[in-house]
Amino acid sequence: MIFITQCDSPALWQTYLPDPASITMEGILIFNKHLLFLLTVIVLFVGWLLFYTIYYFIEYNNKFSSKFVHSKELEIVWTSIPALILLILSTPSFTLLYAMDEISEPELTLKILGHQWFWSYEISEFNSCQKQDQSLKYVCYMMVLDGLPTTKQGYFRLLETNKRVILPTNTHLRLLVSAADVLHSWTIPSFGLKVDACPGRLNQVNLFIKRIGVFFGQCSEICGVNHGFMPIVIVSLPTTQFHHYIMTKLELN
């Protein structure tokens, strides 16, 4: 499978999953690849059997009907082999499922709130630093690309925002997703994450970003007229650079 993705956003003629950036997504991708191979083998086998049965035993090709009516042994074989295949498939599937529920002690909490029709983010860990009282807040509106000068080309259509959320790599993160008005859904395909944002509910997911990059996502729950125009952009920086970024932000405030 050849897949070409740029910047972990949807690519032209993309036919497969995006490049993984978290452990969950790597697991999903690997499992999906192995499963796809097995499924292709099964589909080809069943397709060949069907073709064989129809072509070689059609009345035109085969004048004599068989006296073969039933066979206990054959029925046992064609029931137990699929059952065995399913059991073999379930092992990596359950491993992945339970690995996604692993308990980890988070180091940073990112609070995500869905509004009509933008996302707002908060990081409150650094409130106590140097007598700060304000959380680090970002309000991210979609950037409208019509009317940009020709020197500022190269942006992704319907995916760019005015501010990008900065997160550290190789850190256990806790994402708490909620909504301020109606249902939304926060997703980044490269992380294998999709969390519903329900008002009154604070949905928690764990995230561990394995590499630096710029990752895009879009709102995934119908929330009104501009549901298709509230994108999500995350930039992941190495931990050292993240600390320096936070320090600069605190100094500026």
Next chain:
Amino acid sequence: MTKPDIEAYKLNKIFTAPVGDLSAEQQELLNEVKATRTTPRDNRFAGAQNQANHCWNRYNEWLVCLKSTKDEEGCKNMRNYALKICPSIWSNKWDEERDEGIYPGIKTD
């Protein structure tokens, strides 16, 4: 036309470039930033995906602390734990309700 300086755009080089020297107070701030940790997991809400009760619980635990010790500075830790996991629209709303006297949780008067 001169060739663009490709080396300056290589992300690896940008991200591993050595950072300049920091002043003493900058270093102190950096150490503080590195040492901050978020609210730890609460075993009463560990398995749940919905952490709204955890947030509510932390906020009320801070109020219990205020009510019993009446010491704002001493209870600052508990308030920080609550603010780190509660969205500010929730904690601000509860602060206002407490000021108005219509807060549905622990009363500190």
